[in-house]
Amino acid sequence: MAGTTVGYLLVYLVLTMVPAAFCWLLLSLPDVYDFLRRLRRRRTPSGPSIQFLAQRLRHVHRTLLEFEPGTPALRRYAARQAYDDLLRQACRALEVPQRLDEFPEGMDKEIERLRVEEALRRAGLRIP
Incomplete structure (x- = not known):
């Protein structure tokens, strides 16, 4: 009985946390893209010194x-x-x-x- 309760609790946590984490990741993508673009721009200098x-x-x-x-x-x-x-x-x-x-x-x-x-x-x- 205790194992079943833990199983239900884990399913409940997955069903509630995964959509929230997915939404957070989706909303953070533009910031991650800008960060990677700036990082790449710093590593590859273009133009004269x-x-x-x-x-x-x-x-x-x-x-x-x-x-x-x-x-x-x-x-x-x-x-x-x-x-x-x-x-x-x-x-x-x-x-x-x-x-x-x-x-x-x-x-x-x-x-x-x-x-x-x-x-x-x-x-x-x-x-x-």
Whole structure:
């Protein structure tokens, strides 16, 4: 009689716990997927190394500062675009949020560049 009661208790526990565990697992799948995706992204670096990006950022930043008066606007624009592209790559490599694509050329984009440069500095990247 005692063995039958234990058997019924086990069947009851299985019937009540398995659906709950299944629902919990089903609801957790997106979080597990995101975790595995982030883990994989960290292990397989894509793009240039952060040291190379830092060197290029310093070089292009210096170029932007050294433009003489009378430098063609197209050259200035191309240099800013190259700098923005390097900032985006560095942000991706260091997982720093950026919104450079959201702003047209102008004061708002310049403010976002300064914010991104400071965020990269706080993440350990040296930009003058």
